[in-house]
Amino acid sequence: MTHKIAILGASGYTGAELVRLIATHPSMEVVALSADRKAGMEMAEVYPHLRHLDLPKLVTKEEIDFSAVDLCFAALPHGLSQALVRDLPEHVKVVDLGADFRLRDPDDYSKWYGNEHVAKELQPAAVYGLTEFYRDQIRGARLVAGTGCNAATVQFALRPLIEEGLIDLDRIICDLKNGVSGAGRSLKENMLFAERSTDVTGYAQGGKHRHLGEFDQEFSAIAGRKVEIMFTPHLVPVNRGILADCYVEGDPKAIHNALVARYEAEPFIEVLPFGQAPGMGHVMGSNFCHIGVIGDRVPGRALVVATLDNLCKGSSGQAMQNANLMLGEDETTGLMLAPVFP
Numbered sequence: 001m002t003h004k005i006a007i008l009g010a011s012g013y014t015g016a017e018l019v020r021l022i023a024t025h026p027s028m029e030v031v032a033l034s035a036d037r038k039a040g041m042e043m044a045e046v047y048p049h050l051r052h053l054d055l056p057k058l059v060t061k062e063e064i065d066f067s068a069v070d071l072c073f074a075a076l077p078h079g080l081s082q083a084l085v086r087d088l089p090e091h092v093k094v095v096d097l098g099a100d101f102r103l104r105d106p107d108d109y110s111k112w113y114g115n116e117h118v119a120k121e122l123q124p125a126a127v128y129g130l131t132e133f134y135r136d137q138i139r140g141a142r143l144v145a146g147t148g149c150n151a152a153t154v155q156f157a158l159r160p161l162i163e164e165g166l167i168d169l170d171r172i173i174c175d176l177k178n179g180v181s182g183a184g185r186s187l188k189e190n191m192l193f194a195e196r197s198t199d200v201t202g203y204a205q206g207g208k209h210r211h212l213g214e215f216d217q218e219f220s221a222i223a224g225r226k227v228e229i230m231f232t233p234h235l236v237p238v239n240r241g242i243l244a245d246c247y248v249e250g251d252p253k254a255i256h257n258a259l260v261a262r263y264e265a266e267p268f269i270e271v272l273p274f275g276q277a278p279g280m281g282h283v284m285g286s287n288f289c290h291i292g293v294i295g296d297r298v299p300g301r302a303l304v305v306a307t308l309d310n311l312c313k314g315s316s317g318q319a320m321q322n323a324n325l326m327l328g329e330d331e332t333t334g335l336m337l338a339p340v341f342p
Contacts, residue, residue, distance in 0.1 A: 003327050004031045004068055006092075008061055008084070009075035011035035013181050014097050016047045017316035018073050023053055025320070025334035027327075030055060032064040039063075066092050071323055074098060075316070077184075082119035085143060093326050094143045095319045101126035101145035103213050112213040128218070130155060131321045131331065132266055144322045149314030150176055150233055151214040153244045156269060156289050157306035158229075160262035162222045167250040167302075169219075172229040175245045177280070179238040182310045202234045209233055241280035242314060243307040252295035252302040259291055259304075267332050268313065268321070277305045284309055285340035287317035309339075 005022060009015045010033035022028045033043060035058040043058060044051040061084065066072070071093040074081045081100040088094065103109045104126075106117035117123065127141040128134050130152060138144055147155070154174050161167045177200075183191055190196070204210075212231055219227035248255070256274045263269040270290045272278060278290035289308040296302060308314050317335055324331045 002027055002029050003070045004029055006032035006064055006069045006072045007075060008034045008072060010058060011038045011046050012075055013185050013311055014315045015075040016050065017311045018075060018319065019043065019050055021316060021320050021334055027329060031068060032056060033058050034061045034064060036060050071327060073319055078113055079115045082117060086119040086122055095146060095323050097146040097315055097319050099148065099210065101143060102128065102147065103217060108213050112210045129318060129322050131318060132269065133159060135325065138322050138325045141326060144326065146315060146319050148211040148214055149182060149242060149310040150178065151211040152314050152318065153242045153306050153308050154215065154246060155218060157244060157246045157291060157304045159222065160258050161248065161250065161255055162219055164258045166254055166258055167248040169223055169227045171249050173247040174229055174231045176233040176242060177236045178233055178242045178310055179240045180235060181240045196235065197237050200234055200236050202232050205232050238280065240309055240311050241284060242310045243280045243305065246304040248302050248304060249300055250302060251300065252293055255302050255304065256293040259293065278307045280307050281341060283307055283339050285312060286337060287313045287321065287335040288339060289313050
């Protein structure tokens with residue numbers, strides 16, 4: 001069976017990544033691509049690396065006939081998906097790559113994103129899209145809310161440790177580096193080559209990053225009490241990738257054993273041998289996440305390092321993994337390609 005796919009926001013990096021991944025999927029066909037400001041253009045004009053693919057022209061959202069669509073990927077800027085998803089035909093399944101349905105409490109959405117939630121009636125039906133932890137709910141969902149890319153990386157490192165009660169919940173520090181593609185494709189002065197190529201800069205320091213809303217929501221639910229981690233992201237001069245150093249207090253060997261046990265059956269999570277740390281370049285262009293654990297010189301302290309590709313496993317790859325489940329496909333279909341190196 002061929003599933004008819006629409007991608008909204010196809011001119012952005014995550015939209016293009018979806019097209020790239022779907023190109024090798026045996027049962028997905030892209031029937032509609034939207035990009036309002038680039039409507040009327042061929043995808044090859046916007047992304048020449050996709051020139052060999054037979055793709056529909058970019059159109060506005062209003063021009064899409066959703067009666068012929070089985071599943072829609074919404075790769076739109078924050079704040080645009082809520083009204084759009086609300087107005088789609090009921091038969092259309094939706095994977096939202098933005099933040100509009102990630103936070104279960106609409107007040108939390110307003111707090112972290114500064115906008116009023118305009119589709120509150122849909123929020124209870126939205127399933128959080130961290131596949132490895134919400135797989136059963138995703139299978140039966142009509143609407144799946146993709147995670148933040150930073151949020152996914154840190155959760156892969158920490159969720160099993162919180163579940164097993166292995167770390168001090170009040171002493172978690174996460175230092176994260178991410179590539180500039182996470183800021184999107186629109187022109188920004190601080191993303192110019194001359195600004196970024198030799199610089200490493202932290203941002204949203206002091207507990208201001210929006211993905212903290214996801215950490216608070218998920219970690220507190222697991223622990224059964226409030227958990228508020230210390231988290232600082234940094235922009236580094238690479239195109240794509242995330243690497244999170246998570247400093248925790250607990251027995252390093254027990255931490256490693258818990259991660260191995262939790263992820264041994266997961267097709268996309270690789271836990272390295274104890275004492276080894278992954279590198280950002282080892283997962284580029286793939287749907288894999290690598291995790292390592294290193295003991296500190298002081299007993300009872302550990303470093304947990306997680307890395308993934310922000311555009312793939314952190315966004316579009318995760319979205320396709322979820323879409324596979326929603327459409328009754330094997331969740332690995334189209335996603336087992338090895339990382340690109342060097």
